Amino acid sequence: MSKPLKVALLGAGVVGSQVARIILEQGDTLESRIGRRLELVGVGVKRLDTERPGIDPALLTTDLEALVSRGDLDVVIELIGGVEPAGALVLKAIEHGASVVSANKALLADELGVLSRAAQEKGVDLYYEAAVAGAIPIIRPLRESLVGDDIIKVMGIVNGTTNFILDKMVTNGVGFDEALAEAQALGFAEADPTADVEGHDAAAKAAILAGLAFHTEVRREEVYCEGITGVTADDIAAAKRLGCTVKLLATASLTDDDSIIVKVHPAMVADKHPLASVSGAYNAIFVNSREAGELMFLGQGAGGSPTASAVMGDVVTVARNRHRGTAGYVGSPYTRRPVAPIAEATAQFHVTFDVVDRPGILARSAAIFGTHDVSLRVVQQTTQPGTGTARLEVMTHATTEASMAAIVAELEGSEFVGAPVRLMRVEGF
Numbered sequence: 001m002s003k004p005l006k007v008a009l010l011g012a013g014v015v016g017s018q019v020a021r022i023i024l025e026q027g028d029t030l031e032s033r034i035g036r037r038l039e040l041v042g043v044g045v046k047r048l049d050t051e052r053p054g055i056d057p058a059l060l061t062t063d064l065e066a067l068v069s070r071g072d073l074d075v076v077i078e079l080i081g082g083v084e085p086a087g088a089l090v091l092k093a094i095e096h097g098a099s100v101v102s103a104n105k106a107l108l109a110d111e112l113g114v115l116s117r118a119a120q121e122k123g124v125d126l127y128y129e130a131a132v133a134g135a136i137p138i139i140r141p142l143r144e145s146l147v148g149d150d151i152i153k154v155m156g157i158v159n160g161t162t163n164f165i166l167d168k169m170v171t172n173g174v175g176f177d178e179a180l181a182e183a184q185a186l187g188f189a190e191a192d193p194t195a196d197v198e199g200h201d202a203a204a205k206a207a208i209l210a211g212l213a214f215h216t217e218v219r220r221e222e223v224y225c226e227g228i229t230g231v232t233a234d235d236i237a238a239a240k241r242l243g244c245t246v247k248l249l250a251t252a253s254l255t256d257d258d259s260i261i262v263k264v265h266p267a268m269v270a271d272k273h274p275l276a277s278v279s280g281a282y283n284a285i286f287v288n289s290r291e292a293g294e295l296m297f298l299g300q301g302a303g304g305s306p307t308a309s310a311v312m313g314d315v316v317t318v319a320r321n322r323h324r325g326t327a328g329y330v331g332s333p334y335t336r337r338p339v340a341p342i343a344e345a346t347a348q349f350h351v352t353f354d355v356v357d358r359p360g361i362l363a364r365s366a367a368i369f370g371t372h373d374v375s376l377r378v379v380q381q382t383t384q385p386g387t388g389t390a391r392l393e394v395m396t397h398a399t400t401e402a403s404m405a406a407i408v409a410e411l412e413g414s415e416f417v418g419a420p421v422r423l424m425r426v427e428g429f
């Protein structure tokens with residue numbers, strides 16, 4: 001009988017505890033799928049005094065460096081999160097010949113290139129299905145199933161917390177602060193929600209998706225990032241009137257000159273678009289490729305068990321490879337496509353601004369759009385009783401961010417517009 005494959009788990013929190021449970025409770029099933037038994041030989045944690053049901057206390061250690069340096073490990077599962085010390089531990093595990101499974105988007109968004117090259121040089125696997133969109137299989141489809149196709153655009157809702165908050169704003173008609181407080185009370189948002197609400201978490205995932213989709217390296221700082229803290233109840237109501245829903249979208253797309261644009265921002269998504277109906281803590285990713293056309297991946301984007309499912313899929317895959325004495329996926333040779341600045345991105349925009357309520361102002365406002373070659377698709381003017389002003393809401397045809405920024409500057413500088421001009425991008429209208 002072959003010897004078991006030795007597995008070390010780094011982290012036994014929300015996800016790690018569920019991964020440990022599956023390895024310990026499903027030993028026979030996993031063995032039948034891999035061809036070898038998995039033996040959990042160590043669990044690295046921060047505190048030894050925490051109750052960890054099902055995990056033999058003798059397996060626990062706070063010396064994670066020693067654990068990954070044992071030299072006899074087949075698989076290291078990294079579930080501690082954060083860039084360091086996770087990055088150094090993953091590199092050390094690879095250096096000592098272990099294959100690695102990680103769910104750590106923060107680390108992978110910063111260091112995917114370095115870690116992939118280290119794994120390839122050492123002939124071991126690096127798998128990270130759970131790093132983007134929890135339980136949803138999206139990494140494997142991008143890097144394997146669709147690798148013979150040309151991807152044009154990947155667009156998704158990849159942060160459940162912000163999706164939950166925006167949903168609450170839509171269904172309860174409340175503002176951002178109230179919706180955030182409710183999300184925190186229900187455990188859908190952390191006490192410090194910055195990474196989610198400012199879009200940083202989604203930007204890390206967008207960098208990973210963009211790199212895979214376009215065979216290049218994208219770092220998180222190259223992702224244009226706008227969170228949802230500026231979204232108001234008025235924006236939500238305006239979207240509703242147009243037959244749209246506000247969502248935080250992470251998008252990576254190819255431009256005509258073969259560079260890519262990677263961005264995270266709130267957008268009004270037309271109700272007819274499949275992403276508009278993705279609600280609560282669910283995630284979804286919409287892929288548009290040259291040959292396959294449109295594909296949509298939907299499921300639970302977070303949570304201990306759902307994320308553990310994706311982690312275990314990777315564990316079984318890399319364990320099978322170890323059993324056969326091989327390494328699986330080898331990354332595409334990187335093409336080093338340039339990441340274009342946001343100014344070059346194109347979008348349709350919804351623009352709201354207050355103007356002096358006088359004859360001719362609507363035409364003068366429209367002329368400002370016209371001088372920048374931007375035509376208008378929808379125009380609506382509402383008198384604001386007793387203020388001498390009217391609110392103009394327009395939706396443009398597709399234009400560049402640069403043209404839109406110039407229009408906003410000109411509107412805000414004109415004597416008949418009251419600043420600020422509010423903008424939101426529109427998708428699928």
Ligand code: NAP
Binds near residue numbers: 012015082302
């Ligand atoms: P978590 O609940 O905070 O658990 C982190 C675990 O790592 C804990 O067991 C903690 O030890 C341990 N740990 C943290 N820093 C450590 C250090 N410096 N040295 C030793 N041990 C350390 O985190 P999580 O929610 O399970 O997330 C784990 C990873 O999965 C992250 O990369 C996260 O982005 C990713 N992920 C999570 C979800 C989700 O729904 N939670 C979804 C997708 C991806 P103690 O237990 O002693 O504190």
